[in-house]
Amino acid sequence: MTGKGGTGKTTVAAALALALAAGGRKVLLVEVEGRQGIAQVFDTPPLPYEERKIAVAPDGGDVYALAIDPEEAMLEYVEMFYGMKRAGKALNKIGLVDFATTIAPGLRDVLVTGKTSEAVRRRDKSGRRVYDTVVMDAPPTGRITRFLNVTSEVAGLARIGPVKNHADLVRGVVASPETAVHFVTLLEEMPVQETLDGIQSLHEAKLPVGGIFINMVRPELLPEAALDAAADGGFDAADLTLGLKAAGLTDGAAGSSSIAEALAAEVVEHAQRTALERRERQTLAEATVPRYELPLLPEGADLAGLYELAETMCSQGAA
Amino acid sequence: MKPHPEEAPHLAAGFAVSESDGHGAFAGHLGDGARRASPVLDMDAVLDDPHTRIVVCCGSGGVGKTTTAAALGLRAAERGRRVVVLTVDPARRLAQSMGLTELDNTPRLVAGVQGPGELHAMMLDMKRTFDEIIEAHADPERARQILTNPFYESLSSSFSGTQEYMAMEKLGQLRRSDEWDLIIVDTPPSRSALDFLDAPERLGRFLDGRLIRILMAPAKAGGRSAFKLLNAGFSLVAGAITKILGAQFLKDIQTFVGALDAVFGGFRQRAEQTYRLLQAPGTAFLVVAAPERDAMREASYFVERLAEESMPLAGLVVNRVHRSPAPALSAARSAAAAEDLESRGEHELTAAVLRLHAGRMQLAAREHREQEHFASAHPTVPIAEVLAMPEDVHDLAGLRQIGELLAS
Known part of the structure; x- marks a missing residue:
């Protein structure tokens, strides 16, 4: 789930996780930017780097949440793929972890998309996938293509070698038909333009575009x-x-x-605003992808509001 | 021009607490008029003060930082200052609203400014800015080595802090040129809105750290096999680096670091200079927000962080505030009257208008509460509110209108 800042991306991602979990399924909601936005939306204390149950969906599904910390993800990666726990600590000490997660181009993104892909592919003992769906509260529209386009991002620093191999694996998950990149927008000029630009750039990068969630739609009161x-x-x-x-x-x-x-x-x-919103709605229709409309919540996006949005998504066939 | 430490209080002097601006009356309609209003940000005093040389607009994504920066630039220019607006946001619409087909790394004069000053606008090109530093600091042969290094190529175009670092570098350059009375800059739409403060330090930490010494070791040892000169404790680490990052990556970064070695001192020094520039009294930080929970929370955090870093805060700009032209009619009364009319089946249109009004009053009240939360945590921070406009900004007239709202 991506969207321009201020469009309610995290709220919509959380609601989609609830909607997808409805009816007894298990969904993981991940956050990648260290903002602790999920904890705020669900009104819980900050999330650790650990998958934990955060909400129960209508008709008995579970939503788990994970705040991915790139440094932890890196240490985990080193341990998991190389069995080097001690080395991980030493790497941290000399600043390699810091380097990989904040300075080296693209590595941070590969680490967080890598962790997400691992959750997507993870299977239990019976060979079933642990999560039915993984919903990612992704970076904003302006950075989404670069963020997901991991192989080209690390190309400059790793044409061959382990980082490249890992990036290829992640790319396989991100670009698969099982993935959909959804956009959240408002009926305003700039978010709509960014949404269309974002869809275009995903197409060019051959990444799978999902739908558009038009958020905070006001009711039409006047004839x-x-x-x-x-x-x-x-x-x-x-x-x-x-x-x-x-x-x-x-x-x-x-x-x-x-x-x-x-x-x-x-x-x-109000009439001027409505006219502008109609124009923007038409502009969005140019992108031939599914569109869903989510109502403006008069009391803001509290927990009850999330369930309301989730229900709207189910009724519109988004989940 | 040197900063004016002896005149540090001038910023504070620019803010007047206005009691008659209608804010108090508005709060009264919402039923919480007992609370003390925040001081009002006197924007024109900030823009007109000849000691204000830099205005930094920061805040979370989507709150209108770039538009605010452009509107302030136009207003300052029309009030007589020679202004450059440096934006890092490649929004085409903003360039168009200033009559420019596109923005690039060079300041372009904006036509149509009504007044004695001048407005120039530019957009940060981080790669070019980075290239220019290299070219200025290294001899041609070394510069070529760096510029063609694969690690440099990806570093200069996608390093997760390059944009912030280069924005600060460009700001420093503009300031040092002393060509401008006033530089207005917006901050990159990064992961964290605070990255621009942290990026220079992070780079410094990297360059000073042990990692760089390990990576540098082969170059210093005259190309002998990596890590030989290091003690045994490092061999594990060295092996891990090669294993994780791959030999080719290691080679690229070694070449890069080797070539960049001469430039490093200059880099760090400049980053520190720019950081100090931001702390100087000639700089005014404006935290930009929208009256929503997340944006206001981020604004709070930002205000606290700026105080920790001793960065001079001028105030908070709250964009897209909703008000009603009929504030005397409360949401509750309006909704009750609508219900009454609906139950009698009369005046359908009036009932609908009353519903609309009730919704608007509710929204205004919610926005007001968000601002109150901020104000109670930061009671001394001056606030400027910008009312939401029914249409988006398309031209200088639109920017001028925003500027008027910012200063009213």
């Missing part, structure tokens, strides 16, 4: 005709004044006509 009139500056406040009188909103020296005028101004703003 079309009233919106059109307001957008053209022709909204009639006189009718509103009568309505306000009928509702008993006439107190104060100002009276209902001044409230009516202020409300009419609000309607005009």
Whole structure:
């Protein structure tokens, strides 16, 4: 799950994990940027580098969460693939871990996508996959292609050798038909443009594009005709004044006509915004991928809100 | 121009606490008017002060940092200053809104500025900036060796801190050139909005660390096999490095580090200089946020971090704040009246408008609460609010309007 900053990417990723877990499945939700956003969304203490159950889905599924720490992932990688636990500590001491996770181009990304791929491929004793689905709260749209395009990212520093082999393995998982990169956007110009640019660049990198989640969609309260009139500056406040009188909103020296005028101004703003949102919705339709619409939650994205979003996703066929 | 340490208090002097700006009245409508309002950020005082030479806009992604930087640049220019805006965000729309087809690593004059000053805009090209440092610090043969090294190529175009480091380097260059009254910069959309503060130190730590000495060892030993000169404790590590990273990678990085050796001192020194520049009183940090939980939380964190680093904070900009033109009519009354009309089956349109209004008031109240959380944790931080506009910014007029909102 990717999206421009401020679009609610983490919330939507969390809701999708719940939706996918519904009905008795097991889903892992991973976070890769060290923000502890998942813990905040689920209102729990910061997550350690450890898979732990964070929520129960409707009809008995489980959502596990993992905050991937690149340094831990590196030590784990060294231990798992080379059986060198002591070396790991020494590497940390001389600054190699620091180097690999913060300075060396691309290594950090290979480490976190590598850890995620490992969770995807992991099987239990009976040979079944441990997780039905892994949902990643990925980096923002502007960096997503580079982040997932691991092989080309490490190409400059490893054309051959173990890092390259590992990157190839990860690439196999990321680019497989079992993977889908979803975009979260708002009905605003910049996030919509970034979404389309992001889809384009994933296509070019031959990475699998999923769907677009249009987040924080406001309910359409006003009839079309009233919106059109307001957008053209022709909204009639006189009718509103009568309505306000009928509702008993006439107190104060100002009276209902001044409230009516202020409300009419609000309607005009709303109509302009709605017109822009419609244009953006049409623009998104140019990308021929599935689109899902998630409602604006009046009380913000609290835990109850997550379940509401998850239900919306299920009903729209996103999960 | 030297910084003016003796004039350190000038920034604080720019902020006036305004009681009559409507904020108090707004809070009153929301029923929590008893709380003390944050001081109002006097943006024009910051922009007009000849001692303000750098404004840094920072904050989490998607809060409008770049637009804020451009709007402030335009406003400062129209108020008479010679301004350059350095952006790291390659948003085409921003370039277009300033009438430029594209932005590059050289400041370009923006046409249409109304006033005595000048506005220039540029976008950071990190690879070119990096190349230029190498070319300036190494002799031609060594520069060629570095520039064609595969490790350098990937380092200079995708190093997870290169962008931050180069943004700071470019900022230092612009400041040292002394060509500009005012430099306004936005910060990279990185993993952590604080990376630009940490990147130089991280690079320094790497260059000073033991790893670099181990990697350098073969070059210093005149090409003899790696790690021979190191004691036995290192052999395990050396083996591990070769095994994990591969021999070819090791060779590239050795060549790179060897060639870069001469340039290193200059690098670190410049990074430290720029860091000190940020701490100088001529710099003003603006933390940019949107009135949402995550963005405000990040803003809080940022404010605390800047204080820890002794970076001069001018204030908080809260973008996209929603207000209602009819604040006297509360969400509760509006919703109740709508329900009343609906139950009687009368005035459908009025009922819908009242619902719309109730929603708007609810949103405004929620946004206000988020700001209150920030203000109670940081009561002395001046705040500037920018109302949400129904349309996005497309041209200088739009930027000018944002600038007016920032300063009002």
